[in-house]
Amino acid sequence: MPIRYNPYAQRYSLWLKGNLHTHTTLSDGELSPDDTLDVFLRRGYDFVALTDHDVIATADEARYPQILVFPGVEHSAQQHILRVNVTSTLPHDLSYQSVIDLTLQQGGLVILNHPNWGESFNHWRDSQLFHLERYHGIEIYNNVIEYLEGSPYALDRWDKLLSEGRQVWGYANEDTHRVLQIGSAWNAVNVRERSKEAVLSALREGRFYASTGVVIEEVVVDDGVYRVNTRNACELRLITLRGQVVERVSGSQATFFLNKASGYARVEAIGEGQARAWTQPVFLE
Template identity: 45%
Template sequence: MLVHPYHGSGRWLRGNLHAHTKNSDGKFSLEELVRNYEALGYDFLVITDHNKITPLEGIDSKTLLLPGCEISTDKGHITAVNLKEPIEPNQPSQKVIDAINAQGGIAILAHPNWGENFCHWQQEDLASLDSYAGIEVFNGNILRDTGSPLASDRWDMLLSKGQKCWGYGVDDTHNELDIANGWTMVLADELSPEAIVNALREGRCYASSGVFFEAIEVDETSIRVIARNADRIAFVGKHGRWLKWVNDRFASYRVRGDEGYIRVEAFGPHGSMAWTQPFFVSG
């Protein structure tokens, strides 16, 4: 049996969960940043200036805006989505996660492989903390910074130890080079803060740096996906092992029962990718 988040109906909505304005260390004013994403047709955008909540009042946009914050903690940075009140930075990470959750927000551990040592977050801290929603499996800002934008290695280490953890894609915008490098597609019935936040929390979403899934279908024993601009699809299991791969935009996998979990990676042109959430094998 497969336990997974892709239940219910709705439509796929594109959004960025991590973006900065001049209110912290971004190049753009709030108005300029919003217009950039609006021009690209983004459905929602979370403003996550460092250690402060940037007011969103007075901006009229077709793109739904959600308040957020990138909070510095004793261990690393945490991206908070749908944050209502500021949280004091530089506290213990677990205390910050608990404070985000208490406000009805979502705690995402930011850019795990950022830095010259490819280790913004120590793996033991990722494993010991609890009640966070997931990690940034792709952070587009790191394309032009030190470290790796990818954190699927960290994700597989957590999943392989039995930790339930979602993967999100972001571009971590600071300037024009970062916009639309990475994003998260959310399956929701409506474009509202409640619907977006619930889908993100429950994992009804996938991360992307350029590949789009047209379908993610699941029954008790198999997974089927279609990615409209992919040329390879891989099914990844415990410890990051590829279980099956095909050079096509359509792929299916029949579960054996001993995988632990299965997630799907799709590869497209110019190094673009997409990542489904894990499907946990039960029983």
């Protein structure tokens, strides 16, 4: 089956784990920027983005050379946009498309936050998700919405976009406000080296997976198969057009045949309790 785009075409042995959505005492977070880095480092994270509401936080990065730190901001207009790897805020009266495009010009990563936040599950409406262009992805999981109205998950919105052929990645972010959230969600990138540029490239190109507890050790998409090896999944599912589950395999690893999918193929790994991992879609001809 011919592949239109395969984010896992290149493979490296190194996986780095990070959180892209983090608040500190500069807005409504519990920890100072320095303490934030300290806790993430102790919990085994390799990178973290500091993304306070409409303010750029800085930390004493020299004290924590083992963790890669991205500056950033959560642009908190009526809807929220995560801008990672930028060093200045933008005014709220700009259109969302301008916010996206200016962030891209500045070398940033753009993620639309928690689409299903709110009692109507529509912090971002479908019409906005479809109308806006060039953002890298959406939060398919946001931990802080576990404590608020709406759903922390947005797999339904993701599958709608993917089913229309939109190349949009799915990120799992903590939206860390409290220490107890640290470790609840992450993105693991597959990279050639431990550098900010390598991490950003992987996040832009889709060479990562999103997780709430399942650890993926290998993703291979080649020769008509989509193979995923995990450390701790109980079941793997192949998902295609409109979110249909086309196959389920028990155990910690599975090899799926791409000819069972149409449009796109992605894999969900189901672990104990709420633990999940989501690989990125491979787009098919």
